[in-house]
Amino acid sequence: MSLLDSQREMRSAFLGGFAGQLVSGVIWLIASILSVLLKPAAGMAALFFGSMGIFPLTQLIVRLMGRPGKVSPENGLWKLGSQVAFTVPLNFLLVGAATLYRAEWFFPAAMIVVGSHYLPFITLYGMKLFGILAGLLVVSGAMLALYGPQIFSLGGWFTGVVLIVFAFAGRYLVLKEEKSLV
Numbered sequence: 001m002s003l004l005d006s007q008r009e010m011r012s013a014f015l016g017g018f019a020g021q022l023v024s025g026v027i028w029l030i031a032s033i034l035s036v037l038l039k040p041a042a043g044m045a046a047l048f049f050g051s052m053g054i055f056p057l058t059q060l061i062v063r064l065m066g067r068p069g070k071v072s073p074e075n076g077l078w079k080l081g082s083q084v085a086f087t088v089p090l091n092f093l094l095v096g097a098a099t100l101y102r103a104e105w106f107f108p109a110a111m112i113v114v115g116s117h118y119l120p121f122i123t124l125y126g127m128k129l130f131g132i133l134a135g136l137l138v139v140s141g142a143m144l145a146l147y148g149p150q151i152f153s154l155g156g157w158f159t160g161v162v163l164i165v166f167a168f169a170g171r172y173l174v175l176k177e178e179k180s181l182v
Contacts, residue, residue, distance in 0.1 A: 009072065010071060011177070013062070014058075014067065015065065015067055016127060017130070020058040023053075023057045025159075025163030027160075028156050028163060029156070032157045032160060034046045035152055035156065040103060043107075047110060048092065051089070084117055084121070088114060092113065094109065105145050107152070107153065108145035109141065111158075111159050112138050114159070119134045122134075129170055
């Protein structure tokens with residue numbers, strides 16, 4: 001199977017990452033809500049532990065949408081997707097270190113981790129859109145940490161909205177591509 005065929009299969013099976021980004025965006029918004037209504041630690045816990053549910057919830061949504069949620073055994077990109085997913089929890093050690101230094105850096109540091117994890121999605125899905133998403137989250141996270149107002153949940157709100165917008169943008173592009181192939 002060629003790289004282009006593998007990427008097309010990934011895009012189609014997961015609708016350009018739609019469900020995963022939608023679920024992620026909702027988790028970020030819930031974490032932001034909890035950090036405002038309860039306390040910052042509740043938002044931190046919600047983002048960390050909620051992120052553990054991204055893959056199963058993604059699978060559920062994708063399958064409810066009539067997509068397979070998996071690719072053929074010949075598609076070598078499946079392994080890349082699995083490897084990329086594990087970079088986030090590993091890099092959350094750095095988020096924890098940043099948060100110990102300055103609690104309001106939690107969401108900006110998480111933005112940088114999640115943003116950088118989207119870079120391999122450019123190859124995984126064959127979509128440059130993920131490069132824009134990665135750059136937006138990484139740069140915004142760094143700018144928010146260094147120059148932003150000291151509003152704990154601001155990065156969470158921003159990221160939640162951005163992820164949901166990009167989920168629908170990716171979905172649109174894949175549906176447009178599939179329509180043109182018919």
